Amino acid sequence: MPTPVSALSLQRPRTLTAALAMLADDPTLTPIAGCTDVFVNLHFGTLENRRFVDLWGLDELRGIRAGASGASRASIRIGALATYTDIIRSPLVQRRVPMLVAAAREVGGAQIQNRGTLGGNIANASPAGDTLPVLAAAGARVVLRSAKGERTVPFNGFYTGYRTSVRQPAELITAVEIPPIEGRQWWRKVGTRRAQAISKVMMAGVRGRTVRVAIGSVAPTVVQATAAAEVLTKGGSIADAQTALRSEITPIDDIRSTGEYRLRVAENLLAAFWRETK
Ligand SMILES: Cc1cc2nc3c(=O)[nH]c(=O)nc-3n(C[C@H](O)[C@H](O)[C@H](O)COP(=O)(O)OP(=O)(O)OC[C@H]3O[C@@H](n4cnc5c(N)ncnc54)[C@H](O)[C@@H]3O)c2cc1C
Known part of the structure; x- marks a missing residue:
């Protein structure tokens, strides 16, 4: 049953400092x-929280720019409030992280792309969050801020389990930093439909001197397939890499797919990544 709106309170800070306070x-x-994830939970009455802080007006959390030095090879910084549409339209992201643009294009429909944010996708911590394999393969860092100060954590150490992370309740995700990525980038989402469907399996890959592969929807959190990537980095065959992949993921059965199906899809995606990035 939907949560009655009269039971909810909303605060609208004008600055990031006020929000953190x-x-x-x-x-x-x-x-x-x-609010695209939160609203679904309110609609189904599954959210216990009743008091909210609206970040939408905080311009300090917007913007996509090259790192502080301004050098073209510096990290890029994407504000937590960047929407999928912002990401798709950003020439900087198109040039530097095309796999993130590809993932953003397949999130929901136009309405969700206009409202849904990168920070929300990370904080929501769904194993099926489409940007998460991209951020894992990119070696991204998450910038967290509280009233006490700022810290930066590697994305690959951000999640601690199913829907849990190192983020403390008084911290906000303020931005994501993505270092320069060497090599060809690749992204693929497998779902029942091209968009508007929760991913069954998705994979991001980087094929450079070092190969990086990350997979979503095959474990409680996004998985870096380090064993499979190492086989490929060392010049091993795709068959050996698929065997290594099998040893590092054990997807579960759920209402969307069986574990065995997800495993087969993940193996096939690995082969497609390798074939298409020659
Ligand atoms: C119809 C529909 C289709 C969808 N399709 C997809 C899809 O294809 N792929 C996909 O990955 N997702 C999809 N989603 C889920 C959702 O749109 C995304 O996860 C989106 O990125 C969430 O961002 P948001 O800003 O709306 O988050 P919100 O709903 O505002 O927040 C989500 C969670 O993150 C927390 N949060 C938000 N911002 C911050 C911050 N800066 N710091 C700390 N915590 C924060 C909130 O407290 C909340 O727990 C879909 C949702 C709907 C309703």
């Missing part, structure tokens, strides 16, 4: 960005 005072407040 609100969260420091009451870490049970729930931040909302595009």
